Amino acid sequence: MKQPGFGVIILGLLILPPIKDYLESYMLLHMLVQLPLLILSGWLIGKITEHKSINFLGIWNTNGVPGIILFVFITMYWMLPRALDEAVTISYIEIFKFVSLPLAGFFLRDSWEKIQALGRGFIFLNYLSMFGLMAWLYIDSPIQICNNYLETQQKALGWGFLIITIGMVLYILQAVFTDHAEEAEA
Amino acid sequence: MKRNWRNLTAAVLSVVLGCVLFYFGTDGFRAFTAESARTYKLLQNQPEFPNVTLEDSKGRVYPFSDFEGKYVMLTFIYTACSDICPKIETNLAEVYKQIPSKYLDKDIVFLSISFDPDRDDPATLEKYRSYFGSDGDTWRMARITKEEELNGLLNEFGVTVIPDGEGGFTHNAAFYLVGKDGSLKEVMDFTKISEAASSVTALLENEAEVVLK
Numbered sequence: 001m002k003q004p005g006f007g008v009i010i011l012g013l014l015i016l017p018p019i020k021d022y023l024e025s026y027m028l029l030h031m032l033v034q035l036p037l038l039i040l041s042g043w044l045i046g047k048i049t050e051h052k053s054i055n056f057l058g059i060w061n062t063n064g065v066p067g068i069i070l071f072v073f074i075t076m077y078w079m080l081p082r083a084l085d086e087a088v089t090i091s092y093i094e095i096f097k098f099v100s101l102p103l104a105g106f107f108l109r110d111s112w113e114k115i116q117a118l119g120r121g122f123i124f125l126n127y128l129s130m131f132g133l134m135a136w137l138y139i140d141s142p143i144q145i146c147n148n149y150l151e152t153q154q155k156a157l158g159w160g161f162l163i164i165t166i167g168m169v170l171y172i173l174q175a176v177f178t179d180h181a182e183e184a185e186a
Numbered sequence: 187m188k189r190n191w192r193n194l195t196a197a198v199l200s201v202v203l204g205c206v207l208f209y210f211g212t213d214g215f216r217a218f219t220a221e222s223a224r225t226y227k228l229l230q231n232q233p234e235f236p237n238v239t240l241e242d243s244k245g246r247v248y249p250f251s252d253f254e255g256k257y258v259m260l261t262f263i264y265t266a267c268s269d270i271c272p273k274i275e276t277n278l279a280e281v282y283k284q285i286p287s288k289y290l291d292k293d294i295v296f297l298s299i300s301f302d303p304d305r306d307d308p309a310t311l312e313k314y315r316s317y318f319g320s321d322g323d324t325w326r327m328a329r330i331t332k333e334e335e336l337n338g339l340l341n342e343f344g345v346t347v348i349p350d351g352e353g354g355f356t357h358n359a360a361f362y363l364v365g366k367d368g369s370l371k372e373v374m375d376f377t378k379i380s381e382a383a384s385s386v387t388a389l390l391e392n393e394a395e396v397v398l399k
Binding site: 150 | 195196201204208211220
């Protein structure tokens with residue numbers, strides 16, 4: 001039960017007001033540190049679904065599709081510039097953030113191994129293109145998209161997304177050009 | 187088979203839930219940024235313009251209710267602003283020029299409200315006004331000296347003002363049109379000059395016709 005424990009600790013730390021306020025004061029940290037860490041906390045907690053006693057998701061999420069759909073919708077919602085803005089100004093959206101993203105991570109863990117390789121490829125490429133689009137949007141936008149964050153912060157976030165996108169492309173390249181024969185045999 | 191049935195239901199439910207989330211999160215797919223959401227909400231609610239006390243570039247002090255019975259075309263600015271405010275004011279000057287002069291003063295007043303009352307005293311506003319061809323009467327520039335009145339107004343209209351750390355502010359910008367009854371009628375894109383001018387002129391002409399009948 002090590003992983004779920006870590007998950008709860010991470011979630012608890014993220015909720016702590018000084019840490020929460022600091023991460024939310026920079027657009028880059030808000031979107032690329034706080035949000036992913038919230039997903040990670042849920043993913044770690046999701047380890048408990050591997051215990052046979054919790055059978056609920058086994059029945060309702062047999063092929064992993066429902067879970068992955070929820071994951072995609074929740075993460076796409078949090079990529080709307082508006083969601084980021086409102087999380088800072090409206091308290092119930094802030095609460096929703098701390099509930100929905102760990103849940104998304106939780107579902108991801110249960111679903112990722114269940115969906116087929118083709119589905120995994122689709123999801124991965126979907127995020128690759130989405131991150132690329134976000135990079136372009138935030139770097140190139142001549143106007144301030146979020147009311148609570150300045151244009152310079154927006155640009156920094158755009159470069160952050162670009163780095164992630166490049167990382168994902170490199171990952172694909174190495175996956176394509178390395179020999180997976182051994183893994184396949186095993 | 188039983189298992190698959192549950193799984194399918196869950197999948198359909200997930201899609202429905204996701205769509206509901208996006209529907210409510212974007213006001214029915216209308217507003218994807220907080221700024222568009224703000225404009226949409228303002229137009230839905232048409233809030234009453236709070237009766238703030240203005241001090242204009244000529245040093246005159248009067249309540250906003252003095253404009254009752256006239257349209258007020260207004261913007262929020264501060265004179266030390268170097269990027270967006272001059273752009274807003276240049277564009278507002280274009281709109282001002284395009285409005286038939288017979289309506290000015292009688293039916294419509296232009297107003298630039300400064301949200302930096304510390305620096306924008308009447309003398310500063312008087313100088314700033316001259317850069318944009320405002321006459322100080324049919325197009326006034328004014329500050330709101332009472333802090334709670336200013337904050338209340340900015341809050342009600344959702345004007346977000348963030349200090350940029352270099353002595354300036356950044357804020358979301360638009361043209362606002364307040365109706366003769368004192369409630370907000372329109373929020374217009376400040377970059378679309380002729381669009382704004384023609385919709386304001388159309389409103390004024392419509393009203394003139396109604397009066398004639």
